[in-house]
Amino acid sequence: MTAADVFHSLFKYKAWSESELFKILTASPNSSTNSNMSDALWHLAHINIVDKLFIGRLQGESMPCNSTTTEEPQSIVNLSFEFTEANDWFVNYTKNLTETELDKRLNFVFADGKLGDMNRSQMLSHVLTHGLLHRGMVSGLLPFAAAEGWRDHFTTFLKAEQ
Secondary structure (H helix, E strand, O other), X not given: OOHHHHXXXXXXXXXXXXXXXXXXXXXXXXXXXOOOHHHHHHHHHHHHHHHHHHHHHHOOOOOOOOOOOOOOOOOHHHXXXXXXXXXXXXXXXXXXXXXXXXXXXXXXXXXOOOEEEEEHHHHHHHHHHHHHHHHHHHHHHOHHHHHOOOOOOHHHHHHHHO
16 A cells, blocks of 8 residues: 555545534534534634645645634534535545655645645645544534544544445
């Protein structure tokens, strides 16, 4: 298995986990009554903003952004759609990547105005670990999601994929 294959598998896992989370958030009666929901949606919106920024950077597009967060109220339905769109992009993008492409360095500007210089492997690794960090925070804020079946484990994904 190549590094490119590993990235493809990990982005399929990311897409699966986030899709499963949104299924629960959409269907659960706890979503409308949980006092931590707005904080959880803030973390999910932040994941999505960062995902979109890195999609643009990987495409070589400069995306105007002065913040990686938003204070606007978030909708579960809208975020679910945006996550699906971004995750579909990452899964398709990683499907045919070569080791040479993964090693290519890209220059960009971070939201804070500082210059960024990362190779594609580093960028993809950041997207994966960043999303996992914030999904962990969401799990802590919304324990009902795990109680209702959300398992954000790579091994659970691998078993489900078999």
